Amino acid sequence: MFCFQCQETAKNQGCTIRGVCGKPEETADLQDLLIYVCKGISVYGVKLQEKGVVDREAGRFICQALFVTITNVAWDDDVIIDWIRKALKVREAVAEKAGASGDLPDCATWASEDKNKIMAKAKSEEVRLTTAPDEDAKSLRGFLIFGCKGISAYADHAAILGFEKDDIYGFLMEALASTTKELSVDDMIAMVMKAGETAVNTMALLDEANTSVYGHPEITEVNIGVRGNPGILISGHDLKDMEELLRQTEGTGVDVYTHGEMLPANYYPAFKKYDHFVGNYGGSWWHQNKDFESFNGPIILTTNCLIPIKKDNTYLDRLFTTNVVSYPGAKHVGDRPAGGAKDFSAAVALAKTCQPPVELESGKIVGGFAHHQVLALADKVVDAVKSGAIKRFVVMAGCDGRHKTRSYFTEVAENLPKDTVILTAGCAKYRYNKLNLGDIGGIPRVLDAGQCNDSYSLAVIALKLKEVFGLDDINDLPISYDIAWYEQKAVAVLLALLHLGVKGMRLGPTLPGFLSPNVAKVIVEKFDLKPIGEVKEDIAAMMAGK
Numbered sequence: 001m002f003c004f005q006c007q008e009t010a011k012n013q014g015c016t017i018r019g020v021c022g023k024p025e026e027t028a029d030l031q032d033l034l035i036y037v038c039k040g041i042s043v044y045g046v047k048l049q050e051k052g053v054v055d056r057e058a059g060r061f062i063c064q065a066l067f068v069t070i071t072n073v074a075w076d077d078d079v080i081i082d083w084i085r086k087a088l089k090v091r092e093a094v095a096e097k098a099g100a101s102g103d104l105p106d107c108a109t110w111a112s113e114d115k116n117k118i119m120a121k122a123k124s125e126e127v128r129l130t131t132a133p134d135e136d137a138k139s140l141r142g143f144l145i146f147g148c149k150g151i152s153a154y155a156d157h158a159a160i161l162g163f164e165k166d167d168i169y170g171f172l173m174e175a176l177a178s179t180t181k182e183l184s185v186d187d188m189i190a191m192v193m194k195a196g197e198t199a200v201n202t203m204a205l206l207d208e209a210n211t212s213v214y215g216h217p218e219i220t221e222v223n224i225g226v227r228g229n230p231g232i233l234i235s236g237h238d239l240k241d242m243e244e245l246l247r248q249t250e251g252t253g254v255d256v257y258t259h260g261e262m263l264p265a266n267y268y269p270a271f272k273k274y275d276h277f278v279g280n281y282g283g284s285w286w287h288q289n290k291d292f293e294s295f296n297g298p299i300i301l302t303t304n305c306l307i308p309i310k311k312d313n314t315y316l317d318r319l320f321t322t323n324v325v326s327y328p329g330a331k332h333v334g335d336r337p338a339g340g341a342k343d344f345s346a347a348v349a350l351a352k353t354c355q356p357p358v359e360l361e362s363g364k365i366v367g368g369f370a371h372h373q374v375l376a377l378a379d380k381v382v383d384a385v386k387s388g389a390i391k392r393f394v395v396m397a398g399c400d401g402r403h404k405t406r407s408y409f410t411e412v413a414e415n416l417p418k419d420t421v422i423l424t425a426g427c428a429k430y431r432y433n434k435l436n437l438g439d440i441g442g443i444p445r446v447l448d449a450g451q452c453n454d455s456y457s458l459a460v461i462a463l464k465l466k467e468v469f470g471l472d473d474i475n476d477l478p479i480s481y482d483i484a485w486y487e488q489k490a491v492a493v494l495l496a497l498l499h500l501g502v503k504g505m506r507l508g509p510t511l512p513g514f515l516s517p518n519v520a521k522v523i524v525e526k527f528d529l530k531p532i533g534e535v536k537e538d539i540a541a542m543m544a545g546k
């Protein structure tokens, strides 16, 4: 195996025996093979695009398949093998439409239904990123594919709500197919930058999907305590699952709580109307072994991050997966039938037999500051900036993780001057969203826009401020970026910010291990991207606009 897609990668170089995340060798290899076949689909997909057709079905499939390979999504090898078999069928269908022949790469021609042959192929070196001609090609292909994974996840969520764009699917196929060719470094960098553009478009599409179906997030006080009823805990990013679960639990005596990245569901008007939607339980994804244990009721994972269950954990019987998530021994809630809803009845029935959750904490946290809500407060925000009450905004969006050095982000939040406001999105917020940092004239000092994809909202807010203050360059705003990353959605978010022209970002807790020295040099020189440093020095530099 070789995997270097996340921030935890071994020695910041690559996991080669077993993932630091717990991913076994076979699982990693099968995920590589799934991507490999998707490259084959893309080779034909691009040929079809040359005839003016974007194959939506193939695009949709690629989004799901790449989503399967994101960190902490799929743990069940049999399920991944099924995805590979499905991929081969999709490839066959696209090949037939494209009518391609001639010189085709192995990823476009290799095929087998047989489990042993699939396992053997997955083990072979040619399906791995390490087969790239050199370190820089490996780095840039990795950067591109990881960005595409994040884009795919967001495009999949949008598609579930009925929002799709041919441009997005077309780009994903173009990008994947490009990794089968030996391109110049400049061409590869151009493709990576184009992924940034597609990331912005995809996040905008998902924002449109979420807000048109569920309304605009509103300022909300979210309860972090518990009630005395049994409950279901729902985690991940999929709002459609949230909607259907709330409907199917209404009037059953079963309460619903969010965990991790589902916290922002509390901010949507469409979900606030349910009395049995109690609030959020626990912390970010890596606390789940403890949080899921004490929750006592069923847990539904709609997307990442699902982590391996520890020996002394007892919740496997209460664990449900859905969408692209899988885990050996967990129950899987199947796809919704056309025009219908998913069936969460097994989780509801189980919940009724469970004890209520153990209270971990009490009180409230405040969130719901997506672009619509912040723009509704624009006058207040602009006045506060003009009067000097707000000196600076610090964007601290992204992911949380278990790396000890991530305490940096808590310390930055605690030590930033009182006239600064933190803009956040993604599960990075759990490092400081319970600190009670106060407010500035009624504007909370931590403004949570939502999930990692809602980093889009932070970009909309920045662009609006740029317009209001009559600036030519987004970098002239009193905004600093101190981003935490972990998995590949954060890679897409990073590429989106680079595409929007944001310079001087800090990224931590480490720069990605997939950046080769040469590629890192290009990104650092072009965008002044820097690794996080010491808390005090970084704060002083950010306050000085550096």
Ligand code: SF4
Pocket: 003, 004, 005, 006, 007, 008, 009, 010, 014, 015, 018, 019, 020, 021, 022, 023, 028, 071, 072
């Ligand atoms: Fe290693 Fe991260 Fe890949 Fe897991 S996802 S195998 S920790 S690089």
Ligand code: SF3
Pocket: 072, 237, 260, 261, 285, 304, 305, 398, 399, 400, 426, 427, 428, 451, 452, 453, 486, 487, 489, 490
């Ligand atoms: Fe978190 Fe996994 Fe990335 Fe959507 S839930 S941000 S890490």
